[in-house]
Amino acid sequence: MRDNMDTASEELERRSKYLSSLIQKTKIKSDGVEEEKREKDGKDNHQPEQQQQQQQQKQPVRVRAADMAPALQRRAFRCAREVLASMPKLDSKRLALALKKEFDTSYGPAWHCIVGTSFGSYVTHSLGGFLYFSIDKVYILLFRTAVEPLDH
Template structure:
């Protein structure tokens, strides 16, 4: 008899915690599933590490394009060391975290088709 191991919520939380520690990010506020958070952290770290000269605009653009491509429009990303915000976001699509001395806000807004 083969018993398949089920992934529990604690497994996901442990995995998320290990990724956070490994990529050296700090979650400030999250309303986003763990797998999407991990995707955001990896995308941010990959972009940050690949740039010869850091550009917050380039990082924000890369993250926005990646999330638009994978999760559909309309994602927004703000990257900086000092900013304030007040945004409306789609449920389950908000992440505010820090990495190095940067703060990254990633969120999705609902898209409505224009009616005539």
Template sequence: MERQRSYNGRRNIDERPKNRSQCRLQRSSSLPPVARAPPPPPPPNQLKLAAMAIDLNVRLRSADMPLAMQERAIRRARALVDANNPGITKPTQVAMCLKKEFDALYGPAWHCIVGKSFGSFVTHAGGGFLYFSVDKLCFLLFKTEVRPLVKPPSLHRLKINNA
């Protein structure tokens, strides 16, 4: 039995096979079903942080930081955003406050970037990176290592062109 073809060589829509089960691939029943264990529940501290983030309308994007430090950063950022006049948040001032607080609490060399649109590619010290958003404002908080100079560079070798 030959099927009718449309003028372009394809079957018409109404010419589809009536029994769709004929078109499906047959599964091999020789393999036993694989039993998968459910994933382990997250630790209670992570659940607490997730609940707090939902409550404060915060979205955690990426983190390499202890949970206690994450919580402090998120709570402080939310307070700084709420302390400003509604709709008039100054990202530079918010970044400065968050950076100074982390410098005082966790040592020097913290950096903070706050804004609605920015790109970044940073290197950070282990355990010192957090990227999150509060409402429509994004926060990038990270720490770098500070190494003291053993010998300062000599300045007399530099050639300065006075042109």
């Protein structure tokens, strides 16, 4: 019994250190390079879109922990910002569902998303499929789990 407790404790400590090593304390720049080019070229002069983009860029994204390719991270940020901008007030369920659907359709099944202003979590994820970030005071945990076929 004691051995099992020690083993579990060691595993928890190992995973905790691993997640801590993933924490990044940098702000990821918005990937609105294409929008900026269109604005400079004068090809897209829709006032509401420009205001929406400016509003989205004012909300800094802060990566709390990540084990995900930068391109996928930027896609998650863009999707989260778009959905947040379309809501008059935060609807955590709607935001989580939108991110899950976006990633399920683009990168295959088994994506999960948790959204809130205050929550705790401990999850197991597939390699390269974990992102925990915040936009303003909204925290978003997006992760992928392994899909295993059922044997009947």
